[in-house]
Amino acid sequence: MEKQPTVVFHNVGQVYFPQSRVECHYSLTSDHRWSSSDWIGIFEVGCTSRKQYHTYTWALVPEGYTECTSVNCCALFHASYLPRPSAVEYQFIYVDKMGKVCARSRPFTFRAPKPLEELETLKEERDEEDGEEEDLLLVITKAQLLQSQLDESLKKQADIHLALDVAKEEAEKQKEDSREARVAWELEREAMKQEISELRANMKHNCEILKKIEGNHKNVKYSQENLTSELSKLMVEKDESEQRIQELEEDIKVLNDREKEENSELERLKERVKKMSSQMKHDEEKRKCLQREYEVALVELRGLQDRLEASEHVAENLRRELRELGIRQGHTNTELHQARLQVAQLTLQLSEENLVLREERANWTLEREAYKHAAETDAKKLQDLSCEVRRKEEWLQEERMEREKIEVELGRERDCTRVLQSDSKRELQELKAGLRAAQKEREEQQAEKQDLLIYILQLEQRLEVETESKEEVPTSLSPGSSSEDEENVSSASSRSILSPLFLSTPLERPHRAETPAAETPVSDTQ
Numbered sequence: 001m002e003k004q005p006t007v008v009f010h011n012v013g014q015v016y017f018p019q020s021r022v023e024c025h026y027s028l029t030s031d032h033r034w035s036s037s038d039w040i041g042i043f044e045v046g047c048t049s050r051k052q053y054h055t056y057t058w059a060l061v062p063e064g065y066t067e068c069t070s071v072n073c074c075a076l077f078h079a080s081y082l083p084r085p086s087a088v089e090y091q092f093i094y095v096d097k098m099g100k101v102c103a104r105s106r107p108f109t110f111r112a113p114k115p116l117e118e119l120e121t122l123k124e125e126r127d128e129e130d131g132e133e134e135d136l137l138l139v140i141t142k143a144q145l146l147q148s149q150l151d152e153s154l155k156k157q158a159d160i161h162l163a164l165d166v167a168k169e170e171a172e173k174q175k176e177d178s179r180e181a182r183v184a185w186e187l188e189r190e191a192m193k194q195e196i197s198e199l200r201a202n203m204k205h206n207c208e209i210l211k212k213i214e215g216n217h218k219n220v221k222y223s224q225e226n227l228t229s230e231l232s233k234l235m236v237e238k239d240e241s242e243q244r245i246q247e248l249e250e251d252i253k254v255l256n257d258r259e260k261e262e263n264s265e266l267e268r269l270k271e272r273v274k275k276m277s278s279q280m281k282h283d284e285e286k287r288k289c290l291q292r293e294y295e296v297a298l299v300e301l302r303g304l305q306d307r308l309e310a311s312e313h314v315a316e317n318l319r320r321e322l323r324e325l326g327i328r329q330g331h332t333n334t335e336l337h338q339a340r341l342q343v344a345q346l347t348l349q350l351s352e353e354n355l356v357l358r359e360e361r362a363n364w365t366l367e368r369e370a371y372k373h374a375a376e377t378d379a380k381k382l383q384d385l386s387c388e389v390r391r392k393e394e395w396l397q398e399e400r401m402e403r404e405k406i407e408v409e410l411g412r413e414r415d416c417t418r419v420l421q422s423d424s425k426r427e428l429q430e431l432k433a434g435l436r437a438a439q440k441e442r443e444e445q446q447a448e449k450q451d452l453l454i455y456i457l458q459l460e461q462r463l464e465v466e467t468e469s470k471e472e473v474p475t476s477l478s479p480g481s482s483s484e485d486e487e488n489v490s491s492a493s494s495r496s497i498l499s500p501l502f503l504s505t506p507l508e509r510p511h512r513a514e515t516p517a518a519e520t521p522v523s524d525t526q
Helices: 142-247 252-278 280-299 308-358 362-431 435-471 479-497
Strands: 007-010 022-028 039-044 053-058 071-077 090-095 101-104 119-127 133-141
Touching (some): 007 090, 022 090, 022 142, 053 071, 142 308, 142 362, 252 280, 280 362
Antiparallel strands (some): 007 022, 022 071, 090 101, 119 133
16 A cells, blocks of 8 residues: 555645745645754656656745644745746655655646636726715736635635634543543532431431330330339239228218318219319319319328338339439430530531532533432421421430339339328227218218219220320421420320229228229329
């Protein structure tokens, strides 16, 4: 294969006129190594030596030319150095500084223009001073006309080449800018993905912490249920001790006084029950009445001589367990505080993420909206988690208050049992005489009181159903409404604890089988 030339000639004519200058257009490729010693000569076709040129000119390049680049150039041959008109064929030859021929043009000849055929007539208009137009006729050779048109076309071509070069440079700059922007955008997107993955990992970690807290809550609840079962056993034992004391027969005089008080209390209870059935908003007053009834029932627990020491021992164990529960609650409170701090940090990070996403360019709006939507969903989840943590905190606070109330009540119960022990020794002998006379009247009053307690139980069941329906309200409500619901639930739970279902009121004699037994102790004291 022939080697490709490093110099290429363009627009070489077949005929040139020696009376006008000749322009030689050529292009240097990127493989050519240009030098200031390169020259272009006009040679006869078939010459064998470089010294047989007719005329020559130096091969010039435009300003700002750099090596290993392609460029278009032009060389001028003046009319005084051109060959005379003849039939001899000539050609342009490009010679480098080493004397090597780099390119040859196609053949051409020099011919004189014919007198009539080569002349052209041009019409030119001129404006005179008086405003009249004058037409001038110019007669020039066709070669000059063609030469002027060629000069104009070459100038236009040079301008076009310059514009193309500028456009190419601008396109390359734009490509580089777009490439850099694309790289920056990719880096920014990777950073955003990494941040979102970190946020999701933190959210999973928070969910695991919440699950652990819920497990601790379940354990606390289970221990509380065990405590309530133990307390119910104690209350059953108290009932048995009361039955033993009743077998020894109580004093009729004291019973008569107490029966009068109970009658008055029963009347008050009837009035309060009517108010409670008509209007559920007076739950607090009913709680106070039931508390008074519980205090009266506690007065009747006298004579626990055989079971007193055992109940004190059990109470000490319960207090010890309550202290342990308090320590566990302290740990859970610290964990909840750490969880709140983490949630606050996550919310700050999400707000910063939203600000960064809003400042992105318009070309990346679709992907920015997707990340923004993901960040908003994460923020909603974190907000739900914070609400859940707040609700768990309030629930733990209520549980702690209830345990404190139970502990206070156990202390009061111990004091009452001690007083009852001293009173029962003194009153035991006095109770035996008047028991038989007041037995019948006592049974009637007990039957009436039993009916009233059954009615109170029914009302308490309604209250429990209402409290359960309130607890099932979704946690996604506003913080104000959730706090109000929790206060209602806590008040309802305290009222249910103070209801007759949890009171230990031995209202029947030993021969009656319908004596109600309390299931849990009172958790509130006055």
